[in-house]
Amino acid sequence: MQRAPSRRRSRCSAPLAACALVLALSSETRARADALRAGAFEPPRAAPELALDGSDGGPLLLRRFQGKVVALAFGFTSCTQVCPVTLATLAEARRKLGAHGADFQVVYVTVDPARDDRARMRQYLAGFDPSFLGGTGSEERLAAVRRDYGVSAEKKGSGDDYSYAHSSFVYLIDRGGRLRALMPYGHSADDFAHDVAILLGP
Numbered sequence: 001m002q003r004a005p006s007r008r009r010s011r012c013s014a015p016l017a018a019c020a021l022v023l024a025l026s027s028e029t030r031a032r033a034d035a036l037r038a039g040a041f042e043p044p045r046a047a048p049e050l051a052l053d054g055s056d057g058g059p060l061l062l063r064r065f066q067g068k069v070v071a072l073a074f075g076f077t078s079c080t081q082v083c084p085v086t087l088a089t090l091a092e093a094r095r096k097l098g099a100h101g102a103d104f105q106v107v108y109v110t111v112d113p114a115r116d117d118r119a120r121m122r123q124y125l126a127g128f129d130p131s132f133l134g135g136t137g138s139e140e141r142l143a144a145v146r147r148d149y150g151v152s153a154e155k156k157g158s159g160d161d162y163s164y165a166h167s168s169f170v171y172l173i174d175r176g177g178r179l180r181a182l183m184p185y186g187h188s189a190d191d192f193a194h195d196v197a198i199l200l201g202p
Contacts, residue, residue: 035198037191038172038181047072047173048148052109052141055122055134060107062177068105069199070173071183071192074151074166076112077124082168082185084128090170091129093192097200103175104196109135111153111166113142174199 047062047070054060062070071090075083087108094101108125110116113136116124121134136142146153153166168185172195180199183192 036181036195037187038183038195040181041179044174044178044180047171047177047179048145050107050109050135050145052135052137052145053118055118055125055136057118060133060135062107062173065105065107065173066177067175068103069175069196070171071104071106071196072109072149072171072173073106074109074111074146074149074153075168076110076164076166077116077120078112078163086168086170086185087125087128087132089187089189090192091132092189093196094129094131096189096193097196100197100200103200106132107135108132109142109145111142111146111151111164113137113139172196172199175201 049062050060052060058064073083073086073090075086077083087106090106094104094106097104106129108121110121116134116136118134118136121136125132125134135145145151149171151167153164156163156165170183170185170192171179172181172183174180181195183195
């Protein structure tokens with residue numbers, strides 16, 4: 001997959017800071033996509049499959065969510081700052097969508113498989129919204145997913161005392177399984193709800 005430009009990494013153990021990420025869009029593209037508050041993919045492209053272990057006990061495959069809009073984020077359950085803010089924002093956005101929130105699926109893929117097994121991810125995500133699903137697997141499988149999505153993750157520290165610096169943006173995938181937008185860290189729940197509502201359609 002072609003990588004979106006200007007990605008920033010966010011170290012979850014660092015103080016909170018808005019992540020500035022600018023998608024290089026032409027003026028023509030901006031005219032077509034300015035309804036979205038996230039950076040739009042023009043043209044939309046098929047989202048790479050995940051093929052991971054889901055926190056609900058089943059396989060985590062994007063095709064499970066055909067007909068829904070998916071917010072795809074990457075992080076780890078031991079994060080104390082950036083990741084919880086992202087998940088809390090997505091949970092608030094889902095509430096703001098009201099009845100339409102049933103067609104909005106948040107998928108959270110770990111960058112820390114040594115700690116984040118299915119059970120831990122299920123318990124962690126339930127604290128934000130019980131509908132959120134986590135993805136885990138082997139180091140190799142997770143690394144392949146990160147390559148497909150252009151996500152970086154760098155381990156900092158050793159032994160039991162470690163953290164990760166990783167990409168903090170959120171992908172928005174439409175009902176047909178196509179990548180439609182990339183939301184940088186720091187956007188509000190209103191921005192997510194606005195864009196998801198557009199992707200859900202009338």
